[in-house]
Amino acid sequence: MTRTIHVVGAGLVGPLMAIYLAKKGFTVELHERRGDMRKNSVDAGRSINLAITSRGWRSLQEVGLKEKVSAISIPMRGRMVHDAQGNTNLQPYGQTDAEVIYAASRSLLNVMLLDAAETYKNLKINFGARCTGYDPDKSLLQFDGKDIPAEVVIAADGAWSPVRKSLMSRIENFNYSQSFLEYGYKELEIPPAADGAFRIEKHALHIWPRKNYMMIALPNTEGSFTCTLFYPNQGKDSFAQLQTPQEVTEFFTRDFPDAVPHMPGMVGDFFGNPTGALVTVKCGPWNLSGKAVLIGDAAHAIVPFFAQGMNSGFEDCAVLNSLIDSTNPDWESVFTRFTALRKPNADAIADMAVENFTEMRDSVTDPVFLLKKKVGFELEKRWPGKFIPRYSMVIFHPDIPYAEAQRRGAIQDKILEKLCAGISAPEQVNWDEAEKLVKQIA
Numbered sequence: 001m002t003r004t005i006h007v008v009g010a011g012l013v014g015p016l017m018a019i020y021l022a023k024k025g026f027t028v029e030l031h032e033r034r035g036d037m038r039k040n041s042v043d044a045g046r047s048i049n050l051a052i053t054s055r056g057w058r059s060l061q062e063v064g065l066k067e068k069v070s071a072i073s074i075p076m077r078g079r080m081v082h083d084a085q086g087n088t089n090l091q092p093y094g095q096t097d098a099e100v101i102y103a104a105s106r107s108l109l110n111v112m113l114l115d116a117a118e119t120y121k122n123l124k125i126n127f128g129a130r131c132t133g134y135d136p137d138k139s140l141l142q143f144d145g146k147d148i149p150a151e152v153v154i155a156a157d158g159a160w161s162p163v164r165k166s167l168m169s170r171i172e173n174f175n176y177s178q179s180f181l182e183y184g185y186k187e188l189e190i191p192p193a194a195d196g197a198f199r200i201e202k203h204a205l206h207i208w209p210r211k212n213y214m215m216i217a218l219p220n221t222e223g224s225f226t227c228t229l230f231y232p233n234q235g236k237d238s239f240a241q242l243q244t245p246q247e248v249t250e251f252f253t254r255d256f257p258d259a260v261p262h263m264p265g266m267v268g269d270f271f272g273n274p275t276g277a278l279v280t281v282k283c284g285p286w287n288l289s290g291k292a293v294l295i296g297d298a299a300h301a302i303v304p305f306f307a308q309g310m311n312s313g314f315e316d317c318a319v320l321n322s323l324i325d326s327t328n329p330d331w332e333s334v335f336t337r338f339t340a341l342r343k344p345n346a347d348a349i350a351d352m353a354v355e356n357f358t359e360m361r362d363s364v365t366d367p368v369f370l371l372k373k374k375v376g377f378e379l380e381k382r383w384p385g386k387f388i389p390r391y392s393m394v395i396f397h398p399d400i401p402y403a404e405a406q407r408r409g410a411i412q413d414k415i416l417e418k419l420c421a422g423i424s425a426p427e428q429v430n431w432d433e434a435e436k437l438v439k440q441i442a
């Protein structure tokens with residue numbers, strides 16, 4: 001029969017992986033550094049809320065959690081763009097009622113995953129267990145103060161994974177890169193109105209794009225919004241320049257005038273909340289034979305501008321689960337195939353996420369970008385399945401791997417460039433030429 005599978009990290013991805021394994025009948029131990037967030041108020045992670053999209057939903061459905069999580073999620077139909085004068089304009093994400101994304105509280109989601117994990121008798125969660133590394137020669141998972149035997153380890157221990165550090169020192173030619181954006185992020189709050197209502201449109205992801213930087217806001221079920229300011233760390237217009245309450249107030253009043261009346265705790269939030277870093281981690285190989293494998297942020301930390309960090313981590317769990325074909329699998333084959341399948345997709349979404357920052361903070365106000373967006377939707381309407389906007393492929397089409405979305409997206413972008421050159425409205429597109437170009441997409 002099967003050995004115990006050790007999953008390290010009970011953030012968002014670890015418990016989901018543990019549930020998949022427990023469902024398959026494995027004995028699972030899930031080790032988490034923090035205390036039990038359901039008993040103590042511990043920090044749940046890096047953002048207060050986040051967006052769930054189709055790849056995440058697919059995995060949640062597979063483990064039977066889709067309905068529960070839906071009940072704590074708010075559909076967002078598009079980007080509500082706020083200009084410098086406070087005018088707003090909704091840019092839909094997709095073309096059908098189903099093409100929406102969902103905001104959910106990170107901590108509620110984490111609690112639901114932990115609760116669901118605990119319903120399995122063959123799954124044990126060890127809180128307060130800080131892993132310090134993995135010794136593959138002795139098959140020992142190392143913790144503060146004690147080592148435990150562990151022949152199969154799945155590491156979901158986040159962007160600064162200690163298990164990854166151990167693999168790095170043991171695997172010859174292990175590639176590793178980390179690259180930080182020259183930006184940080186800060187979370188602030190728009191609380192509910194006095195009567196509990198949402199102060200701004202509930203069913204949208206709000207963006208205040210300001211070319212080099214931006215603020216966004218996602219709704220929470222109790223009527224508030226979590227705002228996130230993405231801002232350069234240094235230089236003119238940067239966090240370094242915002243040192244006093246007056247500087248903060250002047251900056252927000254100048255750049256986000258329509259948001260300020262809704263943010264009574266703005267200055268307190270600004271100085272009370274930490275400034276987060278934005279990092280991309282690429283590495284590989286993700287596995288050491290059949291002994292250990294990395295998933296989620298431990299394998300591929302990405303910046304949040306395509307809202308795919310957790311979603312891609314959830315997709316990792318589904319893919320890994322699909323490769324485990326018995327209760328006594330050949331783990332080396334499973335982990336090696338997993339790495340080969342997922343790595344190109346992780347690299348693709350990492351790069352697309354960085355690109356999307358420019359789209360969100362700048363392009364969404366550019367008339368050429370908006371024209372291309374409209375023409376892209378029209379091409380999809382006329383030739384469904386043949387032309388699918390890149391955003392839609394990533395967000396609404398989990399059957400299209402990220403790397404394929406990136407490849408087709410590049411071809412489609414050239415088509416859009418051609419069709420939109422010298423025109424100012426979709427009605428002016430040469431549809432005969434469009435048909436010829438779209439039908440050539442392979």
Ligand SMILES: Cc1cc2nc3c(=O)[nH]c(=O)nc-3n(C[C@H](O)[C@H](O)[C@H](O)COP(=O)(O)OP(=O)(O)OC[C@H]3O[C@@H](n4cnc5c(N)ncnc54)[C@H](O)[C@@H]3O)c2cc1C
Nearest residue numbers: 009011012013033050051131157158296297307309310311
């Ligand atoms: C501002 C921001 C917004 C985001 N928005 C979105 C979004 O909208 N949609 C989306 O899909 N993604 C989003 N993400 C990305 C998402 O947060 C991550 O991709 C996701 O949390 C990764 O899950 P994980 O379980 O792999 O890692 P984590 O959530 O980091 O969990 C790792 C777990 O391992 C534990 N751990 C760490 N070290 C040890 C140790 N030594 N021993 C034991 N346990 C350990 C940690 O305590 C933690 O519980 C966002 C990220 C940021 C920063």
